Amino acid sequence: MYARCGEIETARSLFDNMKEKDVRAWSVMISWLALNGLAQEALDLFAEMQNARVKPDSVTLTGVLSACSHAGYVQKLMKLLDEMQELYFVEPTIEHYGCVVDLLGRARELEKALALIKRMRLKPDVMIWGAMLVACRVHKNVEIGEMAAKEMLELDSQNAGALVFLSNVYAATGKWDLVEQVRCLMKEQRIRKPPGSSSIGLDGIVHEFLSGDTLHPQSDQIYRMLDEIRRLAVLRGHRPVTGGVPFDIDEEVKEVCISQHSEKLALAFGLINTKEGTVIRIVKNLRICEDCHSVMQLVSVFFNQIVIVQDRNRFHHFKNGACSCKNYW
Structure with a gap:
């Protein structure tokens, strides 16, 4: 509760004073440290968790990967992804791959992110393609952005986010005729972007x-x-x-x-x-x-x-x- 309200110091104090900590407690604290911009603290806590001989689960590793993603630790994240099965006996999930795609996109490694999506065993979902689309908008990569948006719309034809991001990608590169086409399509299908x-x-x-x-x-x-x-x-x-x-x-x-x-x-x-x-x-x-x-x-x-x-x-x-x-x- 405290972490969700941004009171991360209070949350950490309560965590540190717990007499017994199970995997859920460690996972929650690691995840919220990452989401509050304390990536290194999250990774340090993960090391403490291992020293305490508490076995991490899939949720824990999602938090650790998220910490790497928010801090830009590309090498650490890729290393952990490779070690998940061998060291922790955890099969990578779509959430784990989502963290990797998100970080590679932030780091301008769009081609690497796309290659990862194509070779992963799981079928990419809207979240995966959404992470790609956001990265393409930030780095103004229209070609991959168009592909990601179309993949999202294949999975969910009414996905307002895909059409809005596609419109924004075109707008960021000054292609106003294509922006108008997307907006007309949204009007025809009565798809509306949620207001900020x-x-x-x-x-x-x-x-x-x-x-x-x-x-x-x-x-x-x-x-x-x-x-x-x-x-x-x-x-x-x-x-x-x-x-x-x-x-x-x-x-x-x-x-x-x-x-x-x-x-x-x-x-x-x-x-x-x-x-x-x-x-x-x-x-x-x-x-x-x-x-x-x-x-x-x-x-x-x-x-x-x-x-x-x-x-x-x-x-x-x-x-x-x-x-x-x-x-x-």
């Missing part, structure tokens, strides 16, 4: 924001705070990262779009309603964008705040101008 939303709790009440939201009672104050954040960010040399905006519109309009992302609105709400030094906790239903990530780092300095954002992939702990993910997510 961010939630923040205050005094027992959860406040939810959508991008560009103006319905909150404190909307005027929130947007004034956003203006102040932008002003301070510009003074520090920040330039809006608009590459992820999948629309063929002017750069100025793109900057307005990203300035009103739901996580920024939740952040502004938190700043105007909490004291300096308070931990601001935000939950985002999608992956945090690059510009919001940069702004969160700056805000942690400007306002002396710790900001914790839980997106769909992991936790980001922003403190003193840095993030626990070390800008690798």
Whole structure:
């Protein structure tokens, strides 16, 4: 529970004080350390687990592979994948392969990731192809991205994620005619992308924001705070990262779009309603964008705040101008 709320230090303290730890306890702690950006701590704990002669299971190894993936430890991950059966008698599952594909994609090793997918014994699922598609969008590899999207749609013809990512891949490379084709297809099949939303709790009440939201009672104050954040960010040399905006519109309009992302609105709400030094906790239903990530780092300095954002992939702990993910997510 504490780890799920981003209170990883409290979770670790409770874990360390347990008199008896079974494989489930070790696995949970290793997995959540990884998801909170503490990859090396997760690997160190795995070593402690082995010294304690507790036999790891499939879940444990998923956590260890996840730690390697989030930290960019390519060699360690590939070594562990090779040793799973021989040392731990665990047959690699689709989740294990998913961690490997995810890391290879992050490391720009798209051809290696694709080769692994083709040679693994299990049939690749939507998660595997989704990891490939995300990597292709980040690294603007249209050819493999198209293939991954088509494979996803073969498995699930109504998969909004595949069509949205495909649209974003085309947008990132300026192929707006193909973007329009994908959008027309989504309209014809009535497939809709879930809107990005961010939630923040205050005094027992959860406040939810959508991008560009103006319905909150404190909307005027929130947007004034956003203006102040932008002003301070510009003074520090920040330039809006608009590459992820999948629309063929002017750069100025793109900057307005990203300035009103739901996580920024939740952040502004938190700043105007909490004291300096308070931990601001935000939950985002999608992956945090690059510009919001940069702004969160700056805000942690400007306002002396710790900001914790839980997106769909992991936790980001922003403190003193840095993030626990070390800008690798």
